Amino acid sequence: MTVVDLGCGSGVLGLMCLRAGAAKVTAIDNSSMIEAARMVYDAAGFGGRVELIRGMSTEVTAAEPADVVICDQVGYLGFDAGIVQYLEDARRRFLKPGGVLIPSKIDLDLAGIESEKCYAEVSRWRAESLAPEFRGLGRFAENVKCPVTLERAEVAAGPAELGSIDLREDAPDYHCWRAELKCERDATLHGLAGWFRCELSEGVWMTNSPLAEERIQRPQAFLPLAEPVRAKAGDSIGCTIMARPKEGVLAWVVEASGKRQSHSTLNGMLLGWRDLGAGNPLAVPRLNREGEARRAVLSYCDGVRSVAEIEELVWREYPGLMPTRQALSDVVVRTLSTGAELD
Numbered sequence: 252m253t254v255v256d257l258g259c260g261s262g263v264l265g266l267m268c269l270r271a272g273a274a275k276v277t278a279i280d281n282s283s284m285i286e287a288a289r290m291v292y293d294a295a296g297f298g299g300r301v302e303l304i305r306g307m308s309t310e311v312t313a314a315e316p317a318d319v320v321i322c323d324q325v326g327y328l329g330f331d332a333g334i335v336q337y338l339e340d341a342r343r344r345f346l347k348p349g350g351v352l353i354p355s356k357i358d359l360d361l362a363g364i365e366s367e368k369c370y371a372e373v374s375r376w377r378a379e380s381l382a383p384e385f386r387g388l389g390r391f392a393e394n395v396k397c398p399v400t401l402e403r404a405e406v407a408a409g410p411a412e413l414g415s416i417d418l419r420e421d422a423p424d425y426h427c428w429r430a431e432l433k434c435e436r437d438a439t440l441h442g443l444a445g446w447f448r449c450e451l452s453e454g455v456w457m458t459n460s461p462l463a464e465e466r467i468q469r470p471q472a473f474l475p476l477a478e479p480v481r482a483k484a485g486d487s488i489g490c491t492i493m494a495r496p497k498e499g500v501l502a503w504v505v506e507a508s509g510k511r512q513s514h515s516t517l518n519g520m521l522l523g524w525r526d527l528g529a530g531n532p533l534a535v536p537r538l539n540r541e542g543e544a545r546r547a548v549l550s551y552c553d554g555v556r557s558v559a560e561i562e563e564l565v566w567r568e569y570p571g572l573m574p575t576r577q578a579l580s581d582v583v584v585r586t587l588s589t590g591a592e593l594d
């Protein structure tokens with residue numbers, strides 16, 4: 252079979268496919284890890300059966316559709332590292348009709364967590380030793396999803412099955428899942444934690460559950476509560492998780508002891524007008540200094556001039572555009588490394 256290894260990193264998954272008999276692997280990675288993959292495939296003697304493509308999977312094209320697309324972008328929570336949108340795109344453009352996706356399905360679990368250790372990211376903003384003017388920043392920490400490595404004993408309520416995402420089908424942009432978490436013992440719940448069980452092929456599952464005997468060494472996602480909740484054995488904690496996987500937004504609502512707490516990663520982001528403006532179709536953009544410099548660099552990139560000649564021309568023709576020669580050099584490298592092919 253032919254295989255696309257999407258986000259190949261060191262190339263480990265593609266290598267396993269080749270060792271299992273794959274005829275060819277197309278390995279895609281948007282970072283310099285593509286060079287690590289090249290070394291690994293060459294060292295394993297498979298260099299001739301691998302096509303390496305540097306770029307975001309959503310922005311590159313493959314020579315021909317493959318029988319299998321394999322990808323490890325499951326993150327901590329299953330859908331928080333981009334797998335949903337990457338495989339949706341890959342299914343359409345890189346996979347033969349009837350081809351195989353690995354993983355094919357992600358199941359999500361949710362639990363209530365008692366853990367001062369996990370809660371430290373929130374509680375440190377309330378410490379006596381912290382200057383009062385910084386304490387307001389704690390509201391960001393209360394809305395951030397944190398990778399944590401949980402002990403079995405820290406799971407105090409649940410777990411419950413939250414939902415499931417079938418990667419072979421188009422997923423909705425918005426999910427709203429509800430779960431009732433049964434308290435196993437008296438506990439102070441500091442937050443929720445989520446993890447995944449993903450199906451690699453029929454009957455073969457991979458999980459980062461802290462409760463599983465056989466699990467991969469990957470953290471779980473901790474979702475803190477602004478106010479820890481006191482719960483008794485047998486209590487039921489109502490939880491709602493809302494997610495926009497393609498936009499990386501996650502919200503969690505907890506109802507317990509007659510109180511409702513609501514959090515969202517949107518409230519954990521330091522969003523300035525710059526972050527929001529480019530997503531507004533009605534905003535009217537103007538080139539800033541970096542944009543001007545990039546435009547100048549690209550306008551001199553004609554397939555004949557060298558990098559040094561391009562830099563020299565921009566330095567001479569656009570005096571004062573960048574404050575120092577070093578700053579211009581950096582823009583030249585940034586612009587050409589993504590906007591040009593270099594021989």
Ligand SMILES: C[S@@+](CC[C@H](N)C(=O)[O-])C[C@H]1O[C@@H](n2cnc3c(N)ncnc32)[C@H](O)[C@@H]1O
Pocket residue numbers: 257258259260261262263264279280281282284306307308309322323324333337
């Ligand atoms: C979590 S690592 C996994 C590496 C490897 N597959 C493994 O299992 O060890 C993800 C790698 O994929 C790259 N990556 C993530 N999303 C990508 C995408 N959509 N297109 C190309 N590369 C991507 C990252 O730069 C990183 O090198």
